[in-house]
Amino acid sequence: MNDRRTISTERPASTANGITMLLAGLGLVILGPVWIAQGPDALLNLIGGIVLATIGLFLMCGLYSLQPNEAAAILLFGDYRGTDRATGLRWVLPWYTRKKISLRARNVTSDTLKVNDKRGSPVEIAANVVWRVEDSAQALFDVDDYQAFVNIQIETGLRDIASRYAYDHGEQEEGADAELTLRSDAEEVADKLQIELASRVRVAGVTVDEARLAHLAYAPEIAGAMLRRQQAEAILSARRLIVRGAVGMVESALADLSDRRVVDLDEDRKAAMVSNLLVVLCADREAQPVVNTGTLYG
Numbered sequence: 001m002n003d004r005r006t007i008s009t010e011r012p013a014s015t016a017n018g019i020t021m022l023l024a025g026l027g028l029v030i031l032g033p034v035w036i037a038q039g040p041d042a043l044l045n046l047i048g049g050i051v052l053a054t055i056g057l058f059l060m061c062g063l064y065s066l067q068p069n070e071a072a073a074i075l076l077f078g079d080y081r082g083t084d085r086a087t088g089l090r091w092v093l094p095w096y097t098r099k100k101i102s103l104r105a106r107n108v109t110s111d112t113l114k115v116n117d118k119r120g121s122p123v124e125i126a127a128n129v130v131w132r133v134e135d136s137a138q139a140l141f142d143v144d145d146y147q148a149f150v151n152i153q154i155e156t157g158l159r160d161i162a163s164r165y166a167y168d169h170g171e172q173e174e175g176a177d178a179e180l181t182l183r184s185d186a187e188e189v190a191d192k193l194q195i196e197l198a199s200r201v202r203v204a205g206v207t208v209d210e211a212r213l214a215h216l217a218y219a220p221e222i223a224g225a226m227l228r229r230q231q232a233e234a235i236l237s238a239r240r241l242i243v244r245g246a247v248g249m250v251e252s253a254l255a256d257l258s259d260r261r262v263v264d265l266d267e268d269r270k271a272a273m274v275s276n277l278l279v280v281l282c283a284d285r286e287a288q289p290v291v292n293t294g295t296l297y298g
Contacts, residue, residue, distance in 0.1 A: 008137035010205070013074040013082025018063050018089030025063075028056030061094040071136045073099040083136045099140060105132045105209060108154060112215055115159050117182065118166040122219035125162050125182070127193060129154050130210040131201065138205025146204045153200040161193045167218065186213050 032053030036045050066072055066087050074081045075097040084090055085103075092098065112126040131150060133139045139146040168183045180188050194211035201208065 007203075008080065008135075008141045008205075010135045010137040011082050013072075013084045013092070015074070015084045015086070016091045018065070018091040021059055021091035022063060022089065025056040025059035028052045028059065030056075032056065058094060059091075062091045062096070063089060064092070064098050064100075065089050066100070069103045071101050071103055073101065073136055073140050075099065080137060080141065101133060101136045101140060103133050103136070105130055108151065109214055110151075110154050110158060113155065113158060113162070114219055115162045117162060118164060121167055123162065123167050123182070124215065124217045124219055125158060125213065126215035127154065127158050127190075128210075128212050128214040129197060129208060131197075131206050131208045133205060134207040135205030138203065143204045146206065149204050150201050150206055154197060157193060157196045157200050161189065161196055164192075165189060167216075182213070182216055186216070189213065 029052075032049040032051075034049075035052055036049035038045075064072060066084065068087050070087070071083050071085045072090070073083050074092055076095070081096065084092075084098075107128065107130050109128045110126050112124050114122060114124055117123050133146070143149045162182065165180050165182050165185075168181050180192075182189055190212045193213075194208050197211055198208045
């Protein structure tokens with residue numbers, strides 16, 4: 001099926017400096033009564049004065065002003081004739097229609113959405129997006145309401161991105177290829193979101209300057225269970241670090257005893273020392289001293 005959609009493209013409009021045309025219009029409006037009062041033929045002077053004043057008023061009807069980062073699309077009976085981006089007082093023929101549009105950056109914080117992540121866990125997510133109109137013709141004529149269009153695309157793009165990634169790494173094994181997650185890789189996910197939104201809103205002549213996750217949390221119905229899981233993972237990670245450090249300390253202690261010839265230990269005594277040191281170093285409580293009055297071999 002052929003795509004017959006016509007994509008509008010912004011082009012410069014042919015307009016004039018408004019100050020010059022304002023002075024010309026005021027001059028004609030003032031000249032009209034003067035012409036009526038000073039001419040020899042009253043009827044001709046009246047007609048000429050009215051014509052001059054009417055032309056002056058007609059010229060001033062084409063005046064409009066533009067602020068910085070504002071544009072005006074010029075139309076002639078519905079036909080797009082270009083866009084004027086020059087600031088200040090401007091002028092165009094009065095029968096041309098002017099549709100103003102803001103080119104300023106706009107900051108939008110989306111509603112908090114409840115979606116399922118890659119693993120199917122319900123999460124709450126929201127984003128903050130900075131966007132602006134880049135092509136005024138596309139924004140005005142290629143979509144019905146470009147602001148509503150952008151808001152809908154932000155919600156749709158955010159749902160799509162959230163479903164592509166898991167909330168966190170969960171039970172992923174250490175050393176495995178780590179995939180992006182919403183919680184741990186927020187910057188990378190935000191970059192993906194910006195690219196996704198830029199492609200979605202391009203049809204409306206809009207560019208996305210920045211996109212960031214503004215809110216991310218598990219849905220209330222699973223938040224308690226997930227918090228307990230995260231706490232358990234944190235405890236296991238801390239234990240793993242403690243054991244790794246304790247093994248290193250025991251290894252260093254045995255090496256120092258051997259190098260300095262403080263005491264000669266056979267394999268059984270080394271095993272007993274390793275067991276005792278690991279218990280002391282890995283215990284949650286302070287170790288209680290025990291006086292050994294016998295020998296290892298009793």
